[in-house]
Amino acid sequence: MNKKNLLIAQSGGPTCVINASLVGVIKEAIKNDNINTIFGAINGVDGIINNKLTKLELSEEELDLLSLTPSAYLGSARHILSRDHNDEEHNKILSTIKGNNIGYICFIGGNDSMDTVDKLSNFFLSINYPCNVIGVPKTIDNDLVLTDHTPGYGSAIKYIANTIEELSLDTDCYEKGRVTIVEIMGRDAGWLTAGSKLASLNGCGPDLIYLPEVPFDFGKFYMDVERIYNEKKKCLIAVSEGLKISNGQYVLNAFSNDSHHDKFGHLQLGGLSQILATLVKQELDLPTRYIELNLMQRCSSHIASSTDINEALSSGAFALQSVINKTAKFVSFVRKEEYQISYELKDVKDVANKVKCVPTDWIINGNDVSDEFIKYALPLIKGEVKHTYQNGVIKYLKRK
Amino acid sequence: MNKKNLLIAQSGGPTCVINASLVGVIKEAIKNDNINTIFGAINGVDGIINNKLTKLELSEEELDLLSLTPSAYLGSARHILSRDHNDEEHNKILSTIKGNNIGYICFIGGNDSMDTVDKLSNFFLSINYPCNVIGVPKTIDNDLVLTDHTPGYGSAIKYIANTIEELSLDTDCYEKGRVTIVEIMGRDAGWLTAGSKLASLNGCGPDLIYLPEVPFDFGKFYMDVERIYNEKKKCLIAVSEGLKISNGQYVLNAFSNDSHHDKFGHLQLGGLSQILATLVKQELDLPTRYIELNLMQRCSSHIASSTDINEALSSGAFALQSVINKTAKFVSFVRKEEYQISYELKDVKDVANKVKCVPTDWIINGNDVSDEFIKYALPLIKGEVKHTYQNGVIKYLKRK
Numbered sequence: 001m002n003k004k005n006l007l008i009a010q011s012g013g014p015t016c017v018i019n020a021s022l023v024g025v026i027k028e029a030i031k032n033d034n035i036n037t038i039f040g041a042i043n044g045v046d047g048i049i050n051n052k053l054t055k056l057e058l059s060e061e062e063l064d065l066l067s068l069t070p071s072a073y074l075g076s077a078r079h080i081l082s083r084d085h086n087d088e089e090h091n092k093i094l095s096t097i098k099g100n101n102i103g104y105i106c107f108i109g110g111n112d113s114m115d116t117v118d119k120l121s122n123f124f125l126s127i128n129y130p131c132n133v134i135g136v137p138k139t140i141d142n143d144l145v146l147t148d149h150t151p152g153y154g155s156a157i158k159y160i161a162n163t164i165e166e167l168s169l170d171t172d173c174y175e176k177g178r179v180t181i182v183e184i185m186g187r188d189a190g191w192l193t194a195g196s197k198l199a200s201l202n203g204c205g206p207d208l209i210y211l212p213e214v215p216f217d218f219g220k221f222y223m224d225v226e227r228i229y230n231e232k233k234k235c236l237i238a239v240s241e242g243l244k245i246s247n248g249q250y251v252l253n254a255f256s257n258d259s260h261h262d263k264f265g266h267l268q269l270g271g272l273s274q275i276l277a278t279l280v281k282q283e284l285d286l287p288t289r290y291i292e293l294n295l296m297q298r299c300s301s302h303i304a305s306s307t308d309i310n311e312a313l314s315s316g317a318f319a320l321q322s323v324i325n326k327t328a329k330f331v332s333f334v335r336k337e338e339y340q341i342s343y344e345l346k347d348v349k350d351v352a353n354k355v356k357c358v359p360t361d362w363i364i365n366g367n368d369v370s371d372e373f374i375k376y377a378l379p380l381i382k383g384e385v386k387h388t389y390q391n392g393v394i395k396y397l398k399r400k
Numbered sequence: 401m402n403k404k405n406l407l408i409a410q411s412g413g414p415t416c417v418i419n420a421s422l423v424g425v426i427k428e429a430i431k432n433d434n435i436n437t438i439f440g441a442i443n444g445v446d447g448i449i450n451n452k453l454t455k456l457e458l459s460e461e462e463l464d465l466l467s468l469t470p471s472a473y474l475g476s477a478r479h480i481l482s483r484d485h486n487d488e489e490h491n492k493i494l495s496t497i498k499g500n501n502i503g504y505i506c507f508i509g510g511n512d513s514m515d516t517v518d519k520l521s522n523f524f525l526s527i528n529y530p531c532n533v534i535g536v537p538k539t540i541d542n543d544l545v546l547t548d549h550t551p552g553y554g555s556a557i558k559y560i561a562n563t564i565e566e567l568s569l570d571t572d573c574y575e576k577g578r579v580t581i582v583e584i585m586g587r588d589a590g591w592l593t594a595g596s597k598l599a600s601l602n603g604c605g606p607d608l609i610y611l612p613e614v615p616f617d618f619g620k621f622y623m624d625v626e627r628i629y630n631e632k633k634k635c636l637i638a639v640s641e642g643l644k645i646s647n648g649q650y651v652l653n654a655f656s657n658d659s660h661h662d663k664f665g666h667l668q669l670g671g672l673s674q675i676l677a678t679l680v681k682q683e684l685d686l687p688t689r690y691i692e693l694n695l696m697q698r699c700s701s702h703i704a705s706s707t708d709i710n711e712a713l714s715s716g717a718f719a720l721q722s723v724i725n726k727t728a729k730f731v732s733f734v735r736k737e738e739y740q741i742s743y744e745l746k747d748v749k750d751v752a753n754k755v756k757c758v759p760t761d762w763i764i765n766g767n768d769v770s771d772e773f774i775k776y777a778l779p780l781i782k783g784e785v786k787h788t789y790q791n792g793v794i795k796y797l798k799r800k
Contacts, residue, residue, distance in 0.1 A: 071569035169471035170699035381792030392781030
């Protein structure tokens, strides 16, 4: 048999389980007769362009450690491929692929990375070069279309729900508390912020939850906050960083002059909770506090969901099985009732650059989410991970 | 025997183990023949003044759950007692104590609470009323004098060290990263910020650590950051919220007009990392990010230190044994080599309103801490807690 080499890349914002997806691909590749050497691209598509590859020869023990390690082991990238198949970038990519006898690429990433998978696979198809490319989904944002959910989301909302519960207990301890505004990631979709609702199952959820799917109404917001504070002498609020007013403008931008766009045209948000806390103090004269959950949302592997880890591992394995004779596809998560996940391939062109939002009929009264959301999200955070601690700090695997 | 009732109060900022101290007192009180009913004061000294007490009749199972629950189960307070023994406040306190036949008070709290213990015990002594008061230390800040460390500190730095490790991995994944400034609590003492150093034992510590014990030098700071960034293309910095310039002024205040003082005269800080990130961007033209670990530092029981929990339990038990025939004392933690903790009573007047700082000879070059700190702090974060998860979220005990 004419064996080919495998190339794995990671891209986009890191998560708690993007390395578990990597391990899933590697472990399955070791068993697969079509594959010779397993390479990793250092820093995503940048590594492919610049021929910066590393041989992935990890022991079983290292692989197990890596599957529980946050961040992207191979390094990530934010590079966007051009559409011109004849430019220098594409010449260099082809040189790397030919020079290393790569026949299969598994590309682990989110929305923007699926765009890369789409472009790469079309490039190879257009020049009739035998290299298959499959996308393995990852994103804490859970905003990919055509998949039940994305790996990374379950661990992120497990962190968020547990942290909201602990903050709820903490902020409840004074007779007269504050309006505490907790800012959660999510540019265009409120999946992560909705996850705060899961703390309510233990009686410690937020009092108010605001998602970007519904236009943010300042008048109603002030009324909501005042009502809760009058009743409870405290108010815990979960807000999505991407809240928008009715004309589609980000709330943040309405109060800020220095908004920046990243290379993909996304707005770099941050600081919304600070603005809302200032406004609540001004308008309602109530004591406030703002908290950003920040990067901890995507890297708190110490409280990862084992369901999430296991699905990342098995979706990686499924991607490897698929890449042997398929290209231009991505791995879609399919849910059966009584929570069971299987995987299917779908065309990657149909997922790239699209956003899946929280269904608006799951959003109640503009300030809460429904039991349908809980039913959807609860299975994703179940199960705890057993970490190895070394010196009181978790042992993780770092690339040398 | 003439049995008396016990009153327990909690005060000051909550921690992960202030409830474990409470459980330690309760469990020992149940076994003690001198004690009849066990009362809790709702919201600290406010509850004593206003006769808002609750009978603490918790099952063994509830007590075990409570020992792992963050925040202050009985509610906290920020009230400062007057020194006038004849005012209405003191009349009301005496009325509560007499009315409920209280002979013993265990007061769990930090620096300001020890002031309350001092005043309360002196009040009862001065009027020759038989009610003993013992202080049980707690504070994540670890800034009490005359004790090796304080309960709550170990769990806080376990959270900090693990989070810094995860942030280090996360922020390392792009070829060209940012200057990430992580703001850690600590008004006057850098114990919490120094705790970030423990992540370095696993190779993922901060590149730079700045404590308030050493005057902050902007020129040196910019040079440090530029040097690290040029070398590593990223820079992870741990800063204490209470950094001061050479004249003793808080760095935050040098750049902010709206500083507020709380009732104890402490400054309410926050936003330092944001200011430093802005300055680094201005001065060095480097990409920056700021992260405040915020309240999560004091309530992240999901990653509490079992050493910390166990010491809180046993120091609570020691306090109960002591309060039977001692007053105006607090429980001091005494360390033996090969890490072993025992407890002693010390005069509470000698601890109130004093601050224990990180020894300046443990601070290296103004931007790091030494192995002496690691040797001191490492035993405090050892051991993991086994939580019960319910719906993917930890089960905690909340007062009804």
